[in-house]
Structures are given as structure tokens and as C-alpha cells.
């Protein structure tokens with residue numbers, strides 16, 4: 230960033246609004262090829278599965294460098310199908326984070342199994358391998374790490390835990406397409422990967438959709454059967470499956486978008502780095518904690534989530550909403566405290582880091598088409614919030630950051646994943 234560029238806190242240079250998402254910008258860029266693809270499918274009369282779906286599966290497998298990519302109707306179904314393929318059933322336990330979207334756990338309960346919630350690492354927000362290991366029992370049939378916000382869970386620690394227990398790893402990759410871990414794409418690291426094409430994902434369709442990846446031929450064959458009512462050949466049902474097929478219209482749209490995904494991912498990474506620069510210049514010492522990059526793989530930044538100190542999160546969000554800056558809270562009520570899971574017996578305080586994250590985190594706009602001026606506006610509005618409320622800020626002055634959370638030359642508390650992992654392994 231050049232020294233002469235305006236400070237992000239300069240109110241005169243702030244834009245009147247910044248949306249959390251701008252799906253229209255992507256559509257605008259691809260309007261013609263998307264419309265042509267939709268028309269081609271309508272002309273063909275092949276609306277479910279069909280050639281576009283088969284081609285998309287080949288293209289996804291190539292892009293992720295996995296032998297099998299199998300599409301289905303949603304990311305939620307992908308999780309359900311994965312657990313069905315692994316024969317998870319009544320009485321079984323499956324370890325999942327609580328700080329995630331509902332579908333991660335509901336896939337478990339829909340099969341009559343019990344989700345066992347594990348806490349998260351406070352720096353990365355990803356499932357804590359130490360807590361996972363602690364919670365494995367003889368009834369445990371799988372571990373489901375979520376590569377939340379686009380960052381890979383600590384697979385170096387999780388895979389040996391699963392291997393020791395003799396259970397598979399189902400990766401929830403709904404937010405992590407094209408993220409890597411030591412050079413391998415998520416979804417091809419554990420036994421099965423579950424992806425979502427929900428419109429806000431890094432590769433989003435014009436509606437619902439999802440897919441699964443696996444390196445195991447046996448699981449791939451079972452998934453292909455389970456997504457079509459276990460039917461093979463026609464009207465002969467080998468197992469009880471579900472109807473979870475991808476529409477050809479979605480596949481055609483996704484085939485137009487997939488070649489752009491790598492560039493969009495790089496744009497997200499650039500935006501994340503640029504937030505780092507703008508926040509450093511804004512001097513919000515101790516008030517917010519920025520998300521860190523992942524040095525053992527590629528972080529794909531489906532979300533850019535900051536932590537806001539000392540009960541200021543909701544007031545900051547209101548301030549941003551008042552200035553038309555879009556934000557979101559992922560996820561305000563952890564799954565172990567949801568009403569529908571009350572019968573499982575979890576109570577407040579059971580997963581302290583999950584509950585703290587639910588109270589303190591805030592997602593900022595990070596989409597690929599976000600401009601520098603928009604990012605300056607987001608940072609400027611946040612700086613304005615803390616500057617214009619000095620009394621409140623003083624009264625709630627944050628505790629000094631721990632040594633493990635301090636990294637780099639900046640005074641903003643930064644996450645350093647490598648340090649943190651080294652710490653938790655001791």
C-alpha cells in the first residue's frame with residue numbers, strides 16, 4: 230500500500246454502503262455464458278443428472294486432484310450420504326464441532342446417531358484435536374472436522390487420532406473448496422469430503438447443490454448408489470438410499486464458474502492480506518483480533534472473521550449496520566446449546582472456547598470482487614466505532630494479548646496457527 234493512499238479512517242473517503250455479498254457482480258461478469266448454458270440444458274430436456282452433471286464431476290475431480298467426485302442435492306445431503314456410506318446408525322457416536330453450521334450435526338442425528346461436540350481452538354476456530362481425542366469412546370464411528378471459514382482443520386493431529394481409534398474422517402468442506410493441507414486439497418485427505426454449492430460458497434450455484442469426494446473406490450460406489458434410492462439397475466433397490474441428485478441446470482452453471490474459481494480464490498486471499506494492512510494502519514490495538522493465514526496449506530477465505538474484545542461485538546455490528554456495512558455472525562448459538570439438541574444434555578460452559586467465539590466473532594465482506602475502497606470503508610467504520618466511543622472503550626479495556634496470540638510487527642493481536650498448534654500439542 231502506498232504511503233500517499235488515504236487512511237482507512239479518513240471519514241471523507243468512506244463509501245455510503247458496502248454489502249456483505251455482491252453475487253450480482255459475479256453474475257454480471259458471466260451473464261452471457263451462464264444464460265447460454267441454461268438454454269442449452271433447456272433445449273436438451275435432460276434436467277436431472279445427465280451429461281452436464283457427469284462432466285462437472287470429471288472437472289471437479291480434476292480440479293481437486295481426487296479420483297472420485299459425486300454430486301448430490303446439497304452440502305447437507307453430502308454429509309448425510311457420507312455417514313450413510315460409512316454405515317453410521319442408531320446408538321453410534323460421531324464427533325463434530327459445535328461451532329459450525331447446523332447440517333454438520335443434523336446429519337448425525339438424522340441417522341439415529343449421537344453428535345459428540347468437541348471444542349475449538351480459540352485462535353483458528355477449528356475443532357481442537359486434543360478435545361476430539363478426549364471424547365472418543367468405543368461407540369464412536371467417525372470424526373467430522375469442519376474446515377471452517379475456508380481454513381483447513383489440523384489434519385496432522387486429527388488423522389492419527391482417527392487411525393488409532395480405527396474410525397474414518399469425514400471432512401466438512403462446505404466452506405473450503407480448493408483449500409489445501411501440505412499441498413493436498415481438502416476432501417481428499419480424510420475418507421470422504423462433503424462440499425456445498427450454496428450460492429454464498431466460494432463456488433456457488435443458482436440454488437442448492439453439493440458434492441462428495443473420496444479416494445476410496447468402495448465408498449464412491451456406495452455414494453453413487455445411495456444418492457439414487459440405492460437403485461441399480463432401474464427399479465432394483467440394493468440398499469435404502471435417498472433422492473439426492475444434482476439438477477443439470479445447476480451443473481451447467483457451475484461448469485461455467487469452475488474455471489474462474491482459482492482466480493476468485495486468489496482475489497479472496499488478496500483481500501484478506503489487504504484487510505491486514507488497513508487494520509494495521511488504523512491502529513485498533515487490542516480491540517480486534519484478525520484471522521490468521523494458514524502456513525501449512527491454502528486458506529480460501531470463505532469468510533473473514535474478526536474477534537471483537539469485551540462485549541463490543543454487537544454494538545460494533547449495529548454501528549456497521551447503521552452505516553450500511555454488511556456483516557454476519559457465524560454462529561451466534563453453538564449447536565450444543567440449540568433447543569433441538571437439549572435432550573443431549575449439554576449446558577452453557579461445556580465448550581468454553583466455542584461459546585466465547587459465538588459471542589465475540591463477526592464476519593466482514595471478503596468476496597472476490599470487493600474493492601480496495603470498500604475495504605477501506607469497512608476498516609474506517611470499525612475505527613470510527615472505537616474512536617467515537619472512547620469512554621466506553623476505556624471502561625471495557627481489553628486484557629493484554631497472550632504471548633501465543635501475539636505475532637508479527639503489528640500491534641493488532643494476530644493469530645499464529647503454527648505457534649498455537651505447537652502449544653496445544655505440548
Ligand SMILES: Cc1ncc(COP(=O)(O)O)c(C=O)c1O
Nearest residue numbers: 303304305330332403425426427
Ligand atoms: C460448514 C457447513 N456444513 C454444511 C453446510 C450445508 O450445506 P448446504 O447449505 O448446501 O446444505 C454448510 C452450508 O451452509 C456449511 O457452511
